[in-house]
Amino acid sequence: MSVAQEMILMLPEIVLVVGACFVLLCPRFLAWPLTMLVLAGTVGAMVATAPENPTMLMTGMFERSSEIDLLRILICVVTVLILRYARGHPISPDRLQSNEFYTLAIFGCVGMFLISGAEHLITLYLGLEILALSLYPMIAMMRDDGRAGEVALKYFVLGALASGFLLYGMSLMYAVTGTLHIGELASQLEQLEMNRVLLLGMVFMLAGLAFKLGATPFHMWLPDVYDGASIPAVTYLSAAPKIAGLLLLLRLFSDGLMALAVDWTTLMMVLAVLSLLLGNLVAIAQTRIRRMLAYSAIAHTGFVFLALGAGTPHGMGSAVFYTFVYALMAAGSFGMLLLLNARVASEDIQDFKGLNHSHPWLAIMVLILMFSMAGVPLTAGFYAKLYVLQAVVDAGLWPLAVVAVLLTVVGAYYYLRIVWYMYFEEADRPAEPGEDSAHVFLVSANALILVFIFAVPQPWLEMSRDVARVFVGGQ
Amino acid sequence: MSLLGLMIWAPIAAGFAALLLKDPAVVRRWALAASLFVFVLAVVAALGFDPAGGYQWQYRVPWIPAFNIDYHLGVDGLSLPLVVLTAFIGMLAILTGWNTATRHIGQFFAAFLMLEGLLIGVFCAMDAALFYIFFEAMLIPMFLIIGVWGSENRVYAAVKFFLYTFLGSVLMLVAFVYLAIQSESFRITDWHAFSLSSLEQTWLFLALLLGFAVKVPMWPVHTWLPDAHVEAPAAGSVVLAAVLLKIGGYGLLRFCLPIAPDASLALDGLVIGLSLIAVVYIGFTALAQTDMKKLIAYSSIAHMGFVTLGLFILYRLATETAMLSVSGAIIQMISHGLVSAALFVCVGVLYDRRHSRNIQDYGGVLETMPIFGALFVFFALANAGLPGTSGFVGEVMVILATFQAGWWLAALAAMVVVLGAAYSLWMVRRVVFGPAEHAEVKAFQDLSGREMLILLALAIPVLAVGLWPVPLLDLIEPSVAQLIDQAQAFKAGGAP
Numbered sequence: 011m012s013v014a015q016e017m018i019l020m021l022p023e024i025v026l027v028v029g030a031c032f033v034l035l036c037p038r039f040l041a042w043p044l045t046m047l048v049l050a051g052t053v054g055a056m057v058a059t060a061p062e063n064p065t066m067l068m069t070g071m072f073e074r075s076s077e078i079d080l081l082r083i084l085i086c087v088v089t090v091l092i093l094r095y096a097r098g099h100p101i102s103p104d105r106l107q108s109n110e111f112y113t114l115a116i117f118g119c120v121g122m123f124l125i126s127g128a129e130h131l132i133t134l135y136l137g138l139e140i141l142a143l144s145l146y147p148m149i150a151m152m153r154d155d156g157r158a159g160e161v162a163l164k165y166f167v168l169g170a171l172a173s174g175f176l177l178y179g180m181s182l183m184y185a186v187t188g189t190l191h192i193g194e195l196a197s198q199l200e201q202l203e204m205n206r207v208l209l210l211g212m213v214f215m216l217a218g219l220a221f222k223l224g225a226t227p228f229h230m231w232l233p234d235v236y237d238g239a240s241i242p243a244v245t246y247l248s249a250a251p252k253i254a255g256l257l258l259l260l261r262l263f264s265d266g267l268m269a270l271a272v273d274w275t276t277l278m279m280v281l282a283v284l285s286l287l288l289g290n291l292v293a294i295a296q297t298r299i300r301r302m303l304a305y306s307a308i309a310h311t312g313f314v315f316l317a318l319g320a321g322t323p324h325g326m327g328s329a330v331f332y333t334f335v336y337a338l339m340a341a342g343s344f345g346m347l348l349l350l351n352a353r354v355a356s357e358d359i360q361d362f363k364g365l366n367h368s369h370p371w372l373a374i375m376v377l378i379l380m381f382s383m384a385g386v387p388l389t390a391g392f393y394a395k396l397y398v399l400q401a402v403v404d405a406g407l408w409p410l411a412v413v414a415v416l417l418t419v420v421g422a423y424y425y426l427r428i429v430w431y432m433y434f435e436e437a438d439r440p441a442e443p444g445e446d447s448a449h450v451f452l453v454s455a456n457a458l459i460l461v462f463i464f465a466v467p468q469p470w471l472e473m474s475r476d477v478a479r480v481f482v483g484g485q
Numbered sequence: 486m487s488l489l490g491l492m493i494w495a496p497i498a499a500g501f502a503a504l505l506l507k508d509p510a511v512v513r514r515w516a517l518a519a520s521l522f523v524f525v526l527a528v529v530a531a532l533g534f535d536p537a538g539g540y541q542w543q544y545r546v547p548w549i550p551a552f553n554i555d556y557h558l559g560v561d562g563l564s565l566p567l568v569v570l571t572a573f574i575g576m577l578a579i580l581t582g583w584n585t586a587t588r589h590i591g592q593f594f595a596a597f598l599m600l601e602g603l604l605i606g607v608f609c610a611m612d613a614a615l616f617y618i619f620f621e622a623m624l625i626p627m628f629l630i631i632g633v634w635g636s637e638n639r640v641y642a643a644v645k646f647f648l649y650t651f652l653g654s655v656l657m658l659v660a661f662v663y664l665a666i667q668s669e670s671f672r673i674t675d676w677h678a679f680s681l682s683s684l685e686q687t688w689l690f691l692a693l694l695l696g697f698a699v700k701v702p703m704w705p706v707h708t709w710l711p712d713a714h715v716e717a718p719a720a721g722s723v724v725l726a727a728v729l730l731k732i733g734g735y736g737l738l739r740f741c742l743p744i745a746p747d748a749s750l751a752l753d754g755l756v757i758g759l760s761l762i763a764v765v766y767i768g769f770t771a772l773a774q775t776d777m778k779k780l781i782a783y784s785s786i787a788h789m790g791f792v793t794l795g796l797f798i799l800y801r802l803a804t805e806t807a808m809l810s811v812s813g814a815i816i817q818m819i820s821h822g823l824v825s826a827a828l829f830v831c832v833g834v835l836y837d838r839r840h841s842r843n844i845q846d847y848g849g850v851l852e853t854m855p856i857f858g859a860l861f862v863f864f865a866l867a868n869a870g871l872p873g874t875s876g877f878v879g880e881v882m883v884i885l886a887t888f889q890a891g892w893w894l895a896a897l898a899a900m901v902v903v904l905g906a907a908y909s910l911w912m913v914r915r916v917v918f919g920p921a922e923h924a925e926v927k928a929f930q931d932l933s934g935r936e937m938l939i940l941l942a943l944a945i946p947v948l949a950v951g952l953w954p955v956p957l958l959d960l961i962e963p964s965v966a967q968l969i970d971q972a973q974a975f976k977a978g979g980a981p
Contacts (some may be wrong), residue, residue, distance in 0.1 A: 073656075156520055190672075236749050278673075367588075367589075370589070377625075387618040387621045388618070396662070397908070399662050400552070400665070403662045403666055408663060411662070415656065415658060415659055416655070416656075419652045423644070468547050471551040471552070
């Protein structure tokens with residue numbers, strides 16, 4: 011393939027990188043429209059250059075396929091949503107609506123794009139680090155806020171440690187197989203006898219990723235970061251990178267290390283059950299909404315690990331669907347939080363009290379989001395859970411399915427609590443949501459799409475299955 | 486859109502519209518009109534129904550091919566009476582709650598209309614996933630009805646209601662998923678014909694039983710019911726007692742017996758035992774209550790125990806007698822739906838006047854409310870199974886059938902009549918009769934036109950079924966015969 015052809019297929023990434031530079035340098039008032047333009051241009055470039063078949067680029071280091079493009083479009087859409095939500099944040103608009111913030115958000119997308127197409131461990135690592143290096147300053151951006159600085163440091167140190175784990179695991183893989191190319195790695199591993207070095211490498215890689223994704227017992231940073239960072243940064247962190255994390259897992263384990271599936275599925279199951287257990291139980295005790303959502307994120311990560319732990323194409327499809335739905339739910343929840351929080355930075359769960367009396371429409375939207383998180387029908391969250399359960403039962407692991415659903419019931423409690431505060435209680439301090447009607451519209455659309463996905467699930471389910479198919483079996 | 490689809494979605498759409506309406510008077514009339522429309526449709530469906538024709542009014546389109554889930558509706562002789570009951574009670578519940586809500590009136594009626602649509606969906610679904618979706622979605626409006634418009638301890642009751650039912654239903658979901666994977670279909674009728682090993686059946690049976698036992702509710706998972714009933718507004722209690730509990734019995738009929746016949750046979754002792762505990766122990770518990778709503782709630786548990794007894798005793802009976810007991814159980818479900826709804830309306834009527842549910846706060850109500858007193862006594866007698874009322878028909882059928890399985894079973898089952906008479910009559914004696922001692926009671930006004938309309942509307946079918954149950958029996962019998970065939974078509978090679 012000629013260089014020109016490769017450049018055309020890399021156009022989305024090129025648009026992002028060039029656009030990010032322009033956003034950094036442009037006058038302040040142009041930063042926001044330019045960011046939207048860049049993201050829209052990226053989506054446009056992706057649609058315009060979509061290849062018919064999966065194509066290898068850059069001497070086999072990067073793969074472009076139209077199925078994964080769908081997820082990358084989703085990453086862009088979620089990013090746009092989040093950046094728009096972040097504009098509702100009244101505190102420090104000079105920092106959180108600055109050129110730097112938008113530039114970092116776009117570079118985060120570059121990292122996620124690289125992860126999504128990586129066919130080589132180095133590309134994968136590069137993508138992950140670009141993403142992580144965009145997130146650290148984003149969290150630290152509120153530099154006069156002591157807590158933000160503290161959690162940024164915490165996140166940085168643990169993130170660096172996790173990267174170290176991942177790299178060490180990769181190097182062990184390289185030591186045994188002599189290749190960093192994921193496709194070659196997969197075919198090499200199929201011929202190799204299992205040995206301890208491989209096992210060690212695999213465990214290190216999984217631990218590194220579990221750190222990044224916040225699965226128990228590697229979750230310690232997550233509640234602190236969710237609670238301490240500025241909401242716009244947390245919103246960004248909570249939604250789009252989850253999709254990238256899933257792609258990372260799919261690429262590394264379901265594709266590269268498929269030959270070792272017997273070993274990593276067991277480990278993933280352990281991570282899944284621990285995450286579900288800890289996330290759901292500890293979330294009950296939280297009084298601050300962001301900490302609650304953090305533990306809920308851990309529990310949802312548990313569900314994704316459960317799906318992948320099934321070790322089947324079905325399981326991978328369900329993981330994609332689950333993550334897709336979760337990204338929308340997380341974006342919606344934080345978007346709602348930003349809207350409700352336009353007044354002060356206090357985020358006690360009690361602040362939801364009496365919302366139905368003052369803002370019945372917003373209360374219904376929160377109700378949809380919460381029931382979707384709990385996995386109750388009439389919302390997309392139900393299919394997400396159903397699909398995972400189906401994959402898990404299909405793999406013959408029905409006791410795990412039982413454990414998962416029982417913990418879902420535990421989880422339902424803390425989502426219900428928000429609903430009952432809104433509907434059953436009187437407000438101590440009436441919430442004063444922002445008057446930003448575009449924000450209200452976006453959050454409502456964000457919540458209602460979950461109902462729409464419930465009514466018309468087939469295309470999304472097919473999309474998830476197709477995405478999973480790209481990874482199955484290695485290439 | 487099919488007739489059944491219209492019955493499901495019309496009230497839900499009307500509910501959304503009710504959210505937008507501002508004027509309370511308009512909202513009330515709108516809700517009543519919508520529920521009346523659904524009731525008319527239900528009557529049309531019933532008139533066009535041929536008892537011998539199996540599933541009718543079917544409507545089927547593929548919905549989620551990825552999961553083999555269809556949007557598939559249909560009714561047979563087991564579900565049609567419950568659909569009509571739901572539409573009927575839905576209408577009366579709106580009338581009962583006419584003045585309950587003082588704010589968010591639109592939300593109040595919207596919740597009831599949506600609840601009605603979802604409940605009809607539960608009974609019409611022929612696809613298990615669809616059934617599950619309605620089954621669980623219905624928790625949302627009920628949760629809000631108890632929690633927003635309930636009395637003091639409503640939050641506790643609403644959350645307990647939600648979590649109990651959710652717990653039962655998620656295990657049921659795992660069972661459904663397992664069945665769907667094994668049979669590659671979510672159609673309930675496919676599952677009926679699908680053969681399973683006895684080990685599989687046992688696990689499936691237990692999972693399904695837990696899901697439905699919470700709904701029935703059977704002892705020992707019944708504790709949410711007294712709380713929910715006591716705290717819910719009168720209209721909520723009416724729907725809860727009359728329809729929600731029936732979903733448990735319906736689920737056992739539709740899922741447990743035909744899908745896991747071997748396990749049902751092997752474990753029928755368990756269900757019969759739990760049912761008898763409900764009849765006897767809960768019957769005595771009801772006797773001790775001082776709160777009228779609690780008393781009726783416990784009476785509901787005892788009566789529903791009688792229903793589950795009638796269903797599961799069938800393995801100990803000849804086919805003829807099994808017909809008698811299962812039909813009796815279904816009639817008992819319908820009858821209990823009507824009678825318990827009426828009793829909750831009666832308590833609501835008293836509560837509106839005195840703001841108390843305590844039996845002690847009343848006495849001599851007959852002096853000031855003669856018409857109400859007569860109706861209250863009538864429904865209490867129906868609850869006790871007086872001949873001529875619907876309560877009698879179901880009870881006598883089940884008890885007669887149970888005699889064949891063993892006289893001591895029948896004797897224990899008959900306790901439902903004895904205890905039912907005891908607590909029902911004792912309650913009316915203390916509330917309705919005697920001298921009126923409380924000044925508030927002396928100032929009572931008799932029934933308003935609306936209240937009278939509700940109670941008379943309920944009294945008519947109670948009498949009709951009691952005096953002439955043949956049309957109803959004709960309606961259900963072909964389906965019951967088919968159910969008994971399925972329930973005795975042992976799949977794993979186990980001999981009866």
